[in-house]
Amino acid sequence: MEANWTYPQQSIGEDLYRFISELYPICRSITGEGARETLRLIGKRIPLEIHEVPSGAQVFDWVVPKEWNIKDAYIKSPQGERVVDFRNSNLHVINYSIPVHRKISRDELKKHLFAMPEHPDWIPYRTAYYKEDWGFCLTHNQLLALNEDEYEVCIDATLEPGSLSYGECYLTGQTTDEVLITTHICHPSLCNDNLSGIAVTTLLASLLSGFQLRYSYRFLFIPATIGSITWLCRNESKLPNIKHGLVLTLLGDPGQSTYKKSRCGIAAIDRAAAHVLKHSGAAYSVVDFHPYGYDERQFCSPGFNLPVGCLMRTPNGCFPEYHSSADDLSFVQPEYLADSFSKCVSILYLLENNRSYLNKNPKCEPQLGKRGLYQMIGGAGDGGVDTVSLLWVLNLSDANHSLLDIAEKSNLDFRKIKNSADVLLGADLLEPIADEEHPIKRR
Amino acid sequence: MEANWTYPQQSIGEDLYRFISELYPICRSITGEGARETLRLIGKRIPLEIHEVPSGAQVFDWVVPKEWNIKDAYIKSPQGERVVDFRNSNLHVINYSIPVHRKISRDELKKHLFAMPEHPDWIPYRTAYYKEDWGFCLTHNQLLALNEDEYEVCIDATLEPGSLSYGECYLTGQTTDEVLITTHICHPSLCNDNLSGIAVTTLLASLLSGFQLRYSYRFLFIPATIGSITWLCRNESKLPNIKHGLVLTLLGDPGQSTYKKSRCGIAAIDRAAAHVLKHSGAAYSVVDFHPYGYDERQFCSPGFNLPVGCLMRTPNGCFPEYHSSADDLSFVQPEYLADSFSKCVSILYLLENNRSYLNKNPKCEPQLGKRGLYQMIGGAGDGGVDTVSLLWVLNLSDANHSLLDIAEKSNLDFRKIKNSADVLLGADLLEPIADEEHPIKRR
């Protein structure tokens, strides 16, 4: 099917939210059964290849860690009451805690406890990936209520040789040039960070799998940091194919959309994302690359310097619910998920359709009137073609300007420029320039 | 005579206004006797070659249309009263209306009538160049007063094979490099659009015809769109000579001056016009090129991409009187015409005098004091030379900076920089660089 880029806009927000709800209870980590179960649920919706990389594998400067799994955990009072219970929230255990089961004095216990005094009802989210340590996270109110002298602590977890799991969905397009979309799957019950990214990425892959595409697309579902490092280490030969890339995360909160540029800063993906946000009709921000954040850190390391940006709403660390139990099913909403999805679709639509054309009548304007193209009135919004957009496309289709260049210079929405190019192609006033002839223009 | 660029500043506004008044009654169109009569009146003031291009001639994607002429037109009531009368205003007839003479019901008549309800006393200006249609324009009050059931309509016009007329005035300078000044002559009784352009262009040609000039100058008086297309089609071999170009229009209204850049955006004409407006002491605006407006559309089509900008005051469509009977002799004023003329002169003066020089004493400053050039006090305004302007010219005359470059970097008026260069030439501290040696510097 030729890509017409339509999808059920009415229901997409609910679909995304439903998938998040399904994934929410699972206790994920950078390895283990939680990640595997998550990949299985993604694999129900899209064709997904699941890779297992054994513990101990060297990946650049890093080593794939032992696999962590957890069955249960609690802090029990002398009266036998579970005052902190993993079954209530998997955030209660510091992710990657080593197993422990013993009596412990309150004072010693407190060295292993973490709370958020500024939000006394929230449980913080903490990890101990490379430390071989253990601990509990709890609400500040729970912490204040610990007035017994001794407690029983139990973390029924295993940290043993196993493997790191990640999923990959590859859609073959007309060329081997590819668009990379990646999202992290290692966080436990946190909705915005990053079930929102998982859900949007999955449904994008599902939508695109029905299209005939110019680019090939690679969707990665990976644990943060170690996952992208592992994938990059095992796929160096494929990297030259990556022409555009996006890290997707934090897509369900009420904040405005934020695009963080790739390291290069002027890649096509940077211009495409900025264009879509600018013409979205809503407030947004575009920020420069910085070498901390999500997996763009690895894709944009100096040895690769890939054109990979990051689309999010409120950035990490900039909303109070970040990395806490308040990042729950009430924090993300279908309307924001749908809005983020729509922006992703617009960005990919732009990349797919950004080509250069040649005005076949470059000396003076062609007479639009005799072709019924003069004083056309554009439709509301961005899709309508009008005389002004036709004149822009004609004037700049000189082989030095892509449709995105024209959209930027004219300050018109890319879809309007693309539709205008289609009208002019139909009137035989334009001819396409093959990608191969203008590789430099593949911007 | 060596160009000293002086002209009677006191009377120029009245001269321009008088010429506009003379041209105002004529019913012009893109072809026909009105345009021819206009060219005859221009030809009384400057040496003008008049060209006739026959109807049916192919000019790029267009065809020169049949020639349109009109003698009379009216809408007559059953009582025999001319309720709309071409003799009162030639705007009453849609320009290029085909002949008609018959009785017509009011309802059918109304399909051929155009008014401006928001300005009930103004007649709109409309054309039907490539449609073979007819109609009348009238005031909204006239329209409301049409309460008879039937009217007699008469348009005593002809639309027959003939020719398109345009005028060309070429002034030979020291080089074949040329400056193109063009203005449209196709509008009937509208003063700002474009008798103001015709008058300013004519008097500029008249002024320059008395000078020894570096550049050759070509002044075109052409019907809009079809005229520039026709000229371009017949003169392709001359286009490489065009180094700078200006479309002149809308030069008599009270609004601030507006310069619309050429497609290239950084041509010498763009920098010259921006410099003159910046140093004019009045508010102004400089806008980017866009592919709609006046004949810069054709000169800046991608097949030519000539360095042609457009100087106007309030842009087309941005003043309520635009394309209506209110664009009359009261709307344009001598003072605004004189101001526009002065800015044109300054732009051309800058182009003529923009050269590069070489500081003959480039190591450290020369001792200005022993030459009587230290602590000179500049005159009021832009013309005075002072130590600061001398130091700027000395410091930047390194063969990499033209006088315009120096004026821009120093934020001093070009005339002051030019005068300073003359003083330094006189003191043998500067030597000119021949154009041919620095073609890239011909900016």
Added chain:
Amino acid sequence: MEANWTYPQQSIGEDLYRFISELYPICRSITGEGARETLRLIGKRIPLEIHEVPSGAQVFDWVVPKEWNIKDAYIKSPQGERVVDFRNSNLHVINYSIPVHRKISRDELKKHLFAMPEHPDWIPYRTAYYKEDWGFCLTHNQLLALNEDEYEVCIDATLEPGSLSYGECYLTGQTTDEVLITTHICHPSLCNDNLSGIAVTTLLASLLSGFQLRYSYRFLFIPATIGSITWLCRNESKLPNIKHGLVLTLLGDPGQSTYKKSRCGIAAIDRAAAHVLKHSGAAYSVVDFHPYGYDERQFCSPGFNLPVGCLMRTPNGCFPEYHSSADDLSFVQPEYLADSFSKCVSILYLLENNRSYLNKNPKCEPQLGKRGLYQMIGGAGDGGVDTVSLLWVLNLSDANHSLLDIAEKSNLDFRKIKNSADVLLGADLLEPIADEEHPIKRR
């Protein structure tokens, strides 16, 4: 001693002020004993080579003038009272006045008198270097009190063949590439202009003379204009060594720091000075080069175009005390002198330490945690290293970015970036790139 760039910050302001106080009484000029005495006092603090260039020597377009010396001067009333007395202030005599001793009518005298009516208690500072004239400067109140008909004027000065004196301090570094620091020594009892520049330059040379330095440093103590012209004329062969340069002047007033860029405008010195001022925590301004001001005029003349900027506080002519007796020991203060000194040190520190490094682990991030470098907390101020600064250095150490580039892109203080590079060098994650291999990076 390896340069650790520490100095007694507590006492530096007092040291600078004390040196200014010592130099204040001397009547300096562009030649003569005052300049020589000043150089002798500088030479007590740093190794200084003193040059004497004979009167009449041709230096480019200029000639070294006769030497001027003065013993006494006064205006005496008929009653024998010295109503204007050189012994009270050496500003009373126009610098370079020719000798005179005679009776003179009040009216004729007044042609030789200069005051500042807007500051009736201040004596202006005036010179007559190349005019062979004489005159007195006095307070406006003194001028008003001259009510005798006749006065005796005496200027016991000599203007005779001699020499022009300047001092040069050269510190040999690891390379012959050099940093030029220059200051003018020709003004008499004026503190900000320019005893502040002399004092800061002297103590900078004293500080650096104890360091092992990458660059060689040349400190010039020269009369303004004729001194820099003389030095440039006699040292043309050394100019290619000058990689960075600063003119130091006006460094003791309470105003904010101002950096005037070199003619090139994007030299390393321009970027270094702007960076230091931006991160100083105080208001500042950076202004473009203009060809008037101090000796940067000569160093930046088009025949040399050296990368020499000018650091000052309130620019010349922008404070009321400028070139008047009010530029005295109360106008400059130790705290402002210390602040200016500190900024100079920071700029030179930056130049010395601005190198390019290569990330030895360019594919993905190295695992900082196993090296104890993760979640380091930076110290207060600019010196602390933290994870963010380490990541910036790693991400941009690709041979295309110097440490200054990284500091600019990250918006972090250069010292923090430099310290981070040192930490990464220590962890074997970075390797230095030799200057010679990347001459273009010597920015």
